[in-house]
Amino acid sequence: MECTRIELMPAVHLTCVQTDKFKTGCLSINLLRQLNAKEASKNALIPRVLCRGCTQYPDMHSLSAVFNSLYDMSVTPYIRKKGETHCIGLYSDFPDSAYIPEKDILKRAVEMLCQLLIDPVTRRGLLLSEYVLSEREKLCDDIRSKLNDKREYAISRLLESMCADEAYGIGRLGTLEEAAKINAVSLTKYYRKILAESPIEIFYCGTQNIDTVSRYFISALSALPRVLDPSQLLSTEVITEVGDVRCFEDEMDIAQGKLVLGFRLGSIMRAPNHAAIMVFNTIYGSGVNSKLFLNVREKLSLCYYVGSVIEEQKGIMIVSSGIDVKKYDQAKDEILTQLDNCKKGEFSADELSMAKRTVISSICAMMDSSSGLENYYLGQITQGLNFSPEELQMMVQAVTKEQVVSVAESIQLDSIYFLHNVKEAGQ
Amino acid sequence: MKNIYTKIDEVVIEETLQNGLKIYFMPKEKHFKSYAFFAVRYGGCDRRFEVNGQWHDTYAGIAHFLEHKMFDTPEGNALTTLSANGASPNAFTSSEITAYYFQSTENFMTNLKTLLSFVSVPYFTDESVKKEQGIIGQEIQMIEDDPDHKVYLNLMSALYKERPVRESIAGTVDSISNISADDLYFCHNTFYCPSNMVLCVSGNQAMEDILFTADSILPKAPGYAIKRDYGGEEPSTPVQSKIEAYMEVSVPLFMMGAKIEPVNPGKLRQQLVAELALEMLLGESSELYAKLYEDGYINYSFYYGLETFPDGSFIAIGGESKDPMAVFQNIIESADNWKLTSDREILFEQIRKAAIGSRLRQLDFMEHLCYSRANGYFHKYDPFDAFDLIWDISLDEISEFIKTYFHFTRQAISIVWPDVKQGAV
Incomplete structure (x- = not known):
């Protein structure tokens, strides 16, 4: 198993683990943001809205048809908290070409992932309001449904209380209050900004080598805007002293x-x-x-x-x-x-x-x-x-x-x- | 016997020991870990059975209780022994099987020995049984707090007249309080016999070592013939069509479903027909899913599938919804208006490819390989046959399944509503 990491474009890195151990290959593409209360809900919403459709496959129906015909290729929104870095992105997996008649599966997967990321379906330049609002509603449901799993709920309540003055106290999905403020205009503006300025981490694990994978990505990401903001540094505040319990x-x-x-x-x-x-x-x-x-x-x-x-x-x-x-x-x-x-x-x-x-x-x-x-x-x-x-x-x-x-x-x-x-x- | 599946690049080696134990081995040379799954055909539904001409009734939750107690050994606890030796062990009890399994990246054969011996040699005392009643009592309370469990169990009691699947696998605090060490010995002696069990192993091992280990550890006698009673004939329709409860949830939860008539043989085909039919009717590429999702009636929690238990199976569809009855009605109507169109032909082709893809994905998981192999053994089919069988199923079969089981007289719905009295925290 060999792991290589290269820079594809400014602040866009590809990590590639080449192995023939798995029958399913996987890809992920992640935008890294500094976790903060104002942005967390928007961050959590973006990959969900992106998964609703791109210009070529503008709705769930057409997307799901193409995923089915690509042998159950999946693309899932991933929202993770790593320390105080908010990692938002898309994760995909698909069968290796050795087991299916579709021999171009990796290329298709890279294209699908990049299309969803950089070419979302829009109307007059805006993300579709109906997608933004319905995904916002579902995000709110998810934030509320933390209540259903009492074990996880208790842990998240502890973190909210203990880290009330630190970014880490913010939940992975943000808050209902912030989510309620989001609309198609504000989300589109924010999406364009973070797409251009965030560091991006791409990951691949499968049978192909890094040259092939990077060639596919460089071509599929040719329209990715890059306007980096050097003041945006990713860091996690670590408190080492505690007071009374x-x-x-x-x-x-x-x-x-x-x-x-x-x-x-x-x-x-x-x-x-x-x-x-x-x-x-x-x-x-x-x-x-x-x-x-x-x-x-x-x-x-x-x-x-x-x-x-x-x-x-x-x-x-x-x-x-x-x-x-x-x-x-x-x-x-x-x-x-x-x-x-x-x-x-x-x-x-x-x-x-x-x-x-x-x-x-x-x-x-x-x-x-x-x-x-x-x-x-x-x-x-x-x-x-x-x-x-x-x-x-x-x-x-x-x-x-x-x-x-x-x-x-x-x-x-x-x-x-x-x-x-x-x-x-x-x- | 060595079975080679060229198209999917898998090998399954199978043997039956003299004592009747079936062993399957699925090599995975490139993986660090190996995995063993030792299952007995004895689960939450096996409450009433006949051995040596005599019928026995046992308490709800006893199979699960036995699973907990099996880890006790005269030396201490098998979980500790396995973990100390680098394994991650666990166990579960379903309605039809009890399974003990571990994965380890070292000392696999030593761990396999431990697994086989603690599962085949019972060791209970009244004191340890008493103590376990406290631990399982807590677990039962936790399950009873779980709205997902409530919505499921209520659906079972709405669907079935007298099947044991109506009761929780773990039993109740009351039912398990009656269980004694003698009851556990009796059930172990009856069910935990080589001819009623299966061992599945996957990983970087050799079949000869597995056979040698199993042969040297396990009892020589195959065990008894067991007759099981799961209740009388069930009507094809549910007992009641709607059942409701109130709990502390943020969004209403629902689960709807229908009883499926048992077939034997043909279980795998029936499962595949059910899976493809559900995908056609409710999958992400169906018109119905798009409508329900876009109107906000369902969210990511939406699921559907076929569940099996001994002597039967049912389809279940559920998730969170602001308006469960609207989801219910939309599904019933959509099935009622189901027609074969050229679009459906195209969809069917795509869905079959997707069904192949999702099975290919599972080949990377030893847990799945072993579990599906054990299930296939108990239900007499080869799970890898699905790769070919999927292409053998016709759209007419799918239509018939939808028309039959989604008829409103067949379906029941269980709902857990938010308990408004409690208020939010």
Whole structure:
């Protein structure tokens, strides 16, 4: 598996992973924006509107007919938050030409993706109002429907509260208030601006080589405007100091309480050891051999689920759990006790090596999936890093106990969020 | 036996052990991980059965309860053992099967040994069963909070008169409180027998090693012949045509559907006809989808498909909608006005290509290869036959399916409305 990255045009890069491992090829094209409250909803709306039609295939009916006849080629809007970089774009996958009669499939996929991105269907120079309004409505539905998944909802409420003064507190889809202000005129103007000035990251994974792929893109993107704004720098604010622990709560009619703790990774973020952070997270809270799972769930039965995730680019860790509301204090104390145990170095050489193997295994599994590779490389780029999955594995292998302890020692509790039943409130 | 599928560049090696266990291996030499899927034909619907001439009734949720408890071993917990050895294990219980699986990028054979032995050797105590009642009780509460589950379960009770699919696979807090260690031993002994199971493996391994491992670990006796009772004849129409509930959701959720008459053999063909018919009627390239989407009646959450359970299947269509009844009526009307036109011929051709493409995509996923192979084994078909069968299906078959199952007398709808009393947070 060979990965190459080249600049196709000013601030347009192509990352190409050439491999014959998959029967499905994939492409993505992403505009990178600095996340902010005013733009987030517009960013989230643009790829959805673009997916509604281009000049050649102006409606869903004609688009879907062409995708079907291209053997279920898919194009999906992708809206991701990588730290405080908002990555908005289109993702496509399609069968490799070896298995279908359509031999030009990659070229067709590149053309479709670029047409959708740079040549949307317009009327008098504007994106179609009916598309903008119906997609805006659906975006609002999606923002509202966060409520349906209580686990995710509790996490997003924690982030909104804990990072209220940081861009990271803004949801991936923006807010209802900002979305409501968007119309075809404002969105068209904004779309033209960001298309011209945003850095663009293109990714390909499949059997073809970078020369072929770049030739297709250079031709398909010949009409892409480029007016770069050098003042637009992508960065993520990392807070390393925390004050008193802040507590937030909401009431809702649910049987199971959701307890979410937000931490800052602290001073280690000045020179983060990526591999040690991954190993720490596995020992502490990710997976069935973690301290949280084995103690809080299995040994003490304090919760139905519990786990930690680390958003390294932002320097935060989230522990989320589903608990019986009566066990709030016990569950919270035990989650913190297990962190203290990591700080004290209370984990064995076996636990360390097991955690390393788990991390390495998850890296290998990621390399077995083209969408996994796509997401990995985009993350590398937004973090300004440049190591391959193979190198990351070696870094993980070299992690020492002291490095893991120093990650743990640096972590501090910032905020606690609790979502619980109306009737049984009282915490 | 080695089956080579040239057009799609896949190989499937199959063997049956002396004890009756079927084993499938699908090589993927270029992948780092390997994947094993060990399934037993025993799920949430297998509540009433006959062994050795005697009928038994068991509590709702017992198959799922058993799945949870199987991970207990005298040494501790198989999840821990597998994870400690670099595997990511998990399990699920559906209405018709219970499956245990893992993927690992190292020590695959050691992990396979662990998988086969913990699934075939039960170890329960009254104390551990008691403790699990607490854990599963929490899981059941979480499921009951889930509006997607509510809308599904309500549809089942609207469609079916007495099928066990009307009840949650996990059971209720009450039903699982009755389960004892002895009940679990009995159900394990009855169902977890080699002749009632299948092992599917995919990855960078060798069949000889898999066979050797399975042969050395698993019991020698094939097990019992089991008769299962899933309830009497079902009428072709639903029990009730509409069922509603109120929960804390932002947008109404709906699920509509119809019972499909069971066929045997011909299950794969029926599935493909259903899939193509749903695509023709409701897929993104249909007129109906465009209308519903553009009028804002449906959004990205819209889905449709055929679901199977033992002794039957149903089509389900659902998602979020501001006006579920409008969606319902539009679908019924569109099916009622269904005619064969030259546009439909073109659409059918495109949809068949798309169906091939979506199956090609699945070949990159070992999970899918193994799961569909196990399903095919239990329902007696080869999932790769679909690549040819798709071209054998006629538009007349599609039309007949639509006319039959989308007739308003066949369809029921379940809706979960936002509970206005609760208010927003």
